[in-house]
Amino acid sequence: MTKGNLSRRQLLKTTAAAGAVGTFFGPWKHNRVYAAASDKPIKIGITSDASGQYANSGASDRRGMHMAIAEYNAKGGVLGRKIESTHIDTETTPATGSRVAERMINREEAGFLIGAVSSGVANAISQVAQKNGVIYFNTNSSSPTESGKNCHRVKFVWDGNGTNFAKAAVKNSIDRFGDQWTLLTNDYVWGHNTAAATRSLLEQYGGTVVDEILVPQGTRDFSSALLNIQQAGPDVVAAAIGGDDQKAMRQQVAQLGMGDSPAWINNQQDWPDVYGLPLDNLFGVFGTTWYYKLALPGVDDFVKRYQAMYPDTKMRVPGNVFYNGYMAMSNMLAAIERAGTTNNIAVIKELEGHKMSAKDRMQHDDAWIDPATHQVQQTIYLATANTGSEDKDDMFKILNNVSPQDVSDTNAGGSCQLESYDDTPTFDA
């Protein structure tokens, strides 16, 4: 046979082989099976921001996930299979989030997706994930819509949401500071929903919204907004400003000395957004889901493991974003292990209603995944700047902890319509 000619037998063999490979790898539709019951690593697609407004938080989120993966791999993986991860930058942009999710599923063959800080990005990713039946963990975005009207059967939300934080803060703050409030709101999904939750609670507890100032994403100069606040003279400013916008705002409020008057309620304060900044930038009361100085079992050991794994990072102690990334990833892997399979529906059922002890969560209360909304119900902490500490890392003073029952987002159940299991494509990763 001369080189380049193809015999009939070879053609048949090649066609048969191609058919076999094609059957094995796809196309990805309902009931895909491409690596089940094999020793092929379980591939996890990390969909977090490495650029844009939440780049820094995205890096912290990833560090948490990587530590969880490293710990599981050190134990031999899950179901005898190693865990592999691949990351693509979602650029804090919803359109990129969709593209990344498509690529993760269809080209990288990721069996699970995890990661988000921006709610817009998380929503975009989860739509693609639901279409393909791929389980997606939203680690750090906290718009109430994520477990409300934008909920999905495949999506699980690990952070406290705007309503949880508002519930923890609003009543207490009306009693303490006054009932005339201005809302300072980032003009995108998380800001709007958080402000709506605050407004609703404020009305419920007898407060009044005197003004709502919408701040476009990417704002670096808050002087107009701060002049408006001065002119309106509210008792409290409830700020739902995130990421780099929030950093610029904090700096400018501190420069004006407006941190104490009016009182400021910052819905949630992500650790990467303030770590290393002077304490006068950390004014007002804010919420968080975790702090590295909580006097609870396991916290010190967790901090040591972080420092051992990331000795060179400038963030010497882990914060809430790292914690959420770690907790979400380790619970994803634990759910696969409990399910004894990587079948998505089996893993989803394993997660729904799953209870996590306070000890395992390193929080004050037991937590659980609400089967109706897929949001983790957990302790919410209220904090302020810790001006009395010599330790530069010890920036937060925890004021109190509120139980999951007291901060529950009761509206989410009504607006969340999870797709049925039958409407969710099933496959083994």
Place this chain on the structure above:
Amino acid sequence: MTLLLPHIFNGLTLGLLFALIALGFTLIVGVMEVINLAHGSLFGLGAYFALTIIGAGWLSDTTFGVWWLSLPIAPRYILALILGPIFAGLAGMVLELALRRTYGKVPLYGLLLTFGAALVIEELIRLGWGTGEQFLQLPQSINGAVLIGGLIFSKYKLFAAGFSMLAIAAVWVFLEKTPYGAIIKAGAHDSEMVRALGFDLARLRLLVFGLGAGLAGLAGVIMVPIWGLRPHVGVDVVIPAFLIIALGGVGSFWGSVTAAILVGLSVGITGAYAPAWSMMSMYILLILVVGFRTRGLFGKKSALEN
């Protein structure tokens, strides 16, 4: 009720800051007809150099570092304000050397090269200074608040606006009243003639690019106490700078300054009455102006059109 006057004042100060941001970009585009997409990264680089100078950086544990940090913040800040832009200018000169191979070719090459340089500089910043938020210390005399007309204004922002006026005046004097400025402008107008007269055009371009990069670095040192400092801080700079040049007219110094003040006023006043539109207002302003006058407010016929 929202009073207009404080917002007009605020818009003017904001406009002066925008002018400072656009100054280096204007110079490089106007004189060299190179769109420097690394302008924002050089802005960040200047600020990070200043951060290192104030905090002694890697020398902080040495005897010199300990002595340096024992000094009050004011002299350290002043030195940072001088050296930060100089280092950014030197980085700009290195970039210009790399750019030389793109001269006389399709403008896209220069664009791509400066875009690549922007990414490289940002990554170098991440490697050198980390990914987290940083904070540039300020002398107490220019920090804090000042009461004007019963409203609180930032003392530092007023200082920054005043400093911007000085920088604008200094660049104008340099370009209009010194022989170096005359040569630079002549080089932009007719480079062959300048070369024929015995001036080293390559050195001239190096100087202009270094000056433009230095001005970007200066804007960085001045602006980050307001905006905050992070590796991608420069991303916020390029679009307003580009918009201001297009609005003012490519190559027009006073066109850029006027455009920057108009942008500041538009953002400031919109921020008072329709804050959700404050960022959008600058783009609407651009559309309105360019819709009627494609060369911008003070734009002349570009050399590219000859």
